[in-house]
Amino acid sequence: MKRTTYLVGLAGGIALALGAGLAQAQEHTFKLHHFLSAKAPAHTQMLEPWARAVEENSGGKVKIEIFPSMTLGGRPPELIQQARDGVVDLVWTVNGYTPGLFPRTEVFELPTVFKNDPAAANLAAYDLFESDLKEDYKGVEVMFLHVHAGNGMQMRETEVRSAADLAGKKMRIPTRTGAWVIEALGAIPVAMPVPELPTALQKGVVDGAFIPWEIIPPLRIQEQTQFQIEGANEERFGTATFQVSMNQARWDALPEDIKQAFRDASDREWLAKVGAIWRGTDDFGIKMAVDSGNTHVVLSGDETAAFRAALAPVVDRWVEDVSSKGIDGAALVDKARQLIATNAGAN
Template sequence: MNIIKTAVLAAAALAAGAISASAAEYEFKLHHLLGEKAPAHTKMLVPWAKQVEENSGGKVAIEIYPAMTLGGRPPELINQVRDGVVDLVWTVNGYTPGLFPRSEVFELPGIHTNDTAATNLAMRDLFETDLKDDYKGVEVMFLHVHAGQAIHMRDTEVHSPADLAGKKIRIPTRTGAWVIEALGASPVAMPVPELPPALQKGVIDGAFIPWEIIPPLKIQEQTDYQIEGVDKERFGTTTFQVSMNKARWDSLPEDIQKAFRDASGPEWVEEVGKIWAASDDFGINLAVKAGNTHITLTEEETEAFRQVLAPVTDRWVEEVSAKGIDGAALVEKAKAAVASHSGN
């Protein structure tokens, strides 16, 4: 009898679980490029999704699909969400060069230097007035950057731009490619999951990417040197978006939209900045413990990089101006917005 009773109770529990799982009125698929152990997944996307679900009072359920498990390659994510193949994506803007020209201003060297939260808040400040036209076909939940482009090298110690001359360097964005070219190196574009074998096989000599990616991709095993500027200064950054298909968004009632909005406010994008900064610190500490050399450039060495990279901004201004965008004004707005939040 006890066995039968136990079986009945177990079946009842399973049924209750099934009812609970199906209780959500609105179900969403969120697709992204990194693995389920990456900080972007565990520390940003999962908590954000849970907060939306909580805000909705259980009406929303978000299922996250990491590592392109729904198919395609990372550069296809933006079209997947625009076409409604998935409901939500987290993606790198620069994987589709030229598609987000206004937002690129935050990728330029000298705009973002070392305060991730400040840059996130600055992007939020300028979204409605200056960036929104980049995002046709999607409803942006939030934009953010990573801690910034630092230099990872297989076997080359770097202290000056000349040390990179002739090297093959991976970069994810076209503005990053301009940085590499300005330094006299050859840019190699590839999504970040392809980075480890490229380093291991010598397809590239190094990469511009933050420290946070070191643990999930085991970059410490394929490189000897990690290099950054004085006071953690970086050489530009990468912009990201979490966005929903626009038609799906427009179909949602006001209370469900509010659940997403409340989970994506200024406090959250500031927290995202802190999450990425902390993940960066963890990554570089791991590399050093593995025996890699962490080089912090002196003020003079950093200034040499600044001087070489200054024309990258001029190139961007000229390029977007041909599209009717006031690039010079946007650079000044971006700098002012970042400065207004720095050190907070």
């Protein structure tokens, strides 16, 4: 009996010691807040692996707790302010949810600048960050920037093959550059966070949306649409930029080895992988839509060129707009196009 009591006590002591060691090892705990569900590919295939990589790089000193679906409160457009105010440590958010706040980075959203290669755009943004984009991110330390696979058209009832087919249609978009795309095509932009889209489609608040195929499975967009439309060679009509960022004061207080754990998890190799992740989830999404009976429309080369010509003024509008703020928009467009071309096929 005494031996049994001793063994139980010994086992308990070992467990407590191990627990104490683990608690001691995890010296830095972070809350990462975002707007999609825990089932979304962005959560399962990008944010979770990234968080685990940071933890591993830190030798167990870091723990990142991920809170999806705005479970810590607020609405998606408030995420960046939550990070800046230190309400949460880390956020993943869409830059365009706060229009005009990240003007330099918008260059990667523009049609004819972004066409169809998310990995190349991710790497181009990485290459431009320190020299050209960093000024956009006061109050936060950027872990990484990325884009999605690009805005295709997802329509309730309308098969679109030309800008004329969109005349007067109400189209959802999350970014101001996207709103300019819609206006250039003769449609009416309707801004809303993506979780609100299924209800808006179902009720006819919008006729369609410019959004990637990736979002089809988590929001069941195939049930509210009939047509998915993209250009030749998977060309899209611009994209959206995203950021994973940390509160600046929290970052500044970290020891160098912990900062390096985050940097190593957010390097060029990771950004190329993120591009491949979003391309893969996009392919999965369009397959789900087609398997559900939807029509996947791929525009011909001539139809794609006509859209490209119609959208060229969007780039000019952006250059004029940011130039009024003292930003050399024309130079940024040239740099972004050149770096996207240089990094083409990185995934």
